[in-house]
Amino acid sequence: MALLEVRGIGRSFGGLRAVDEVSFDVHAGQIKAVIGPNGAGKTTLFNLIAGSLRPDRGTLSLDGRPIHGLAPYQVARLGVCRTYQNIKLCANLSVLDNVLLGRHRCDHTGLLAGMVRLGGVRRREQQQRQKAAELLAFLGIADWAEVDAANLAFGQQRAVEFARALAAEPRLLLLDEPAAGLNMRETAALADLIRQIRDRGVTVLIVEHDMSLIMQISDEIVVLSSGRRIAEGAPRQVQQDPEVIRVYLGEEDA
Ligand SMILES: Nc1ncnc2c1ncn2[C@@H]1O[C@H](COP(=O)(O)OP(=O)(O)OP(=O)(O)O)[C@@H](O)[C@H]1O
Numbered sequence: 001m002a003l004l005e006v007r008g009i010g011r012s013f014g015g016l017r018a019v020d021e022v023s024f025d026v027h028a029g030q031i032k033a034v035i036g037p038n039g040a041g042k043t044t045l046f047n048l049i050a051g052s053l054r055p056d057r058g059t060l061s062l063d064g065r066p067i068h069g070l071a072p073y074q075v076a077r078l079g080v081c082r083t084y085q086n087i088k089l090c091a092n093l094s095v096l097d098n099v100l101l102g103r104h105r106c107d108h109t110g111l112l113a114g115m116v117r118l119g120g121v122r123r124r125e126q127q128q129r130q131k132a133a134e135l136l137a138f139l140g141i142a143d144w145a146e147v148d149a150a151n152l153a154f155g156q157q158r159a160v161e162f163a164r165a166l167a168a169e170p171r172l173l174l175l176d177e178p179a180a181g182l183n184m185r186e187t188a189a190l191a192d193l194i195r196q197i198r199d200r201g202v203t204v205l206i207v208e209h210d211m212s213l214i215m216q217i218s219d220e221i222v223v224l225s226s227g228r229r230i231a232e233g234a235p236r237q238v239q240q241d242p243e244v245i246r247v248y249l250g251e252e253d254a
Pocket residue numbers: 013016018036037038039040041042043044045085
């Protein structure tokens with residue numbers, strides 16, 4: 001059984017079918033990519049999987065258990081965590097506190113940010129802090145633990161986002177364009193990092209426009225265009241798919 005089964009999932013906004021009856025599997029231990037031109041429905045698909053959007057149709061299951069219709073925090077509790085296309089950190093909290101928020105719960109709000117500093121969490125804090133510090137070390141940002149997230153460079157903020165998502169010990173990690181805004185050196189480090197995350201037993205589903213990164217790290221690729229799945233397979237296979245080539249060449253013309 002696949003870790004994640006996506007079956008005929010769909011979501012419209014008004015008359016626009018942002019995700020149109022998409023099906024695919026993500027197997028445990030894989031790095032699987034979702035690619036496609038701007039507006040193809042990739043982020044919408046992630047929002048459907050993570051529970052921040054409800055599907056109009058279709059089903060999602062994690063280890064055979066239906067997850068469509070669950071709230072984001074419930075999906076998170078079942079082990080699905082994410083990073084965002086637009087980094088979402090609590091700017092006025094330290095790096096360490098941002099990561100502690102992730103341990104508390106994947107999805108985070110201003111309210112939760114406040115709670116980290118209050119009673120309930122404090123009892124377990126020592127142990128939690130140690131795990132968070134380990135993650136910061138893993139991501140190479142240990143020196144920044146006490147700095148406010150707002151004061152970090154962009155690439156470091158991305159690393160904090162990774163640490164926060166990993167802090168909840170996900171089984172499935174959704175990464176939405178993690179290489180966006182990174183330079184070549186940072187992107188190469190990201191490729192290593194994603195492989196290391198997979199090697200720690202976390203299954204990865206990644207949306208990314210950086211084709212060389214995707215071709216390097218993915219076991220399998222799903223291609224979306226105008227909300228529909230137009231291809232799926234191994235990187236080399238997808239790269240040679242006439243429909244995929246047509247869609248990407250069309251994008252270049254535009
Ligand atoms: N909340 C929303 N309300 C209305 N339309 C939306 C909403 N979210 C997404 N869309 C539309 O759905 C389509 C798919 O958007 P989505 O953000 O999923 O694309 P994407 O593949 O992630 O694109 P990109 O590569 O630019 O991030 C787009 O046409 C977008 O304008």
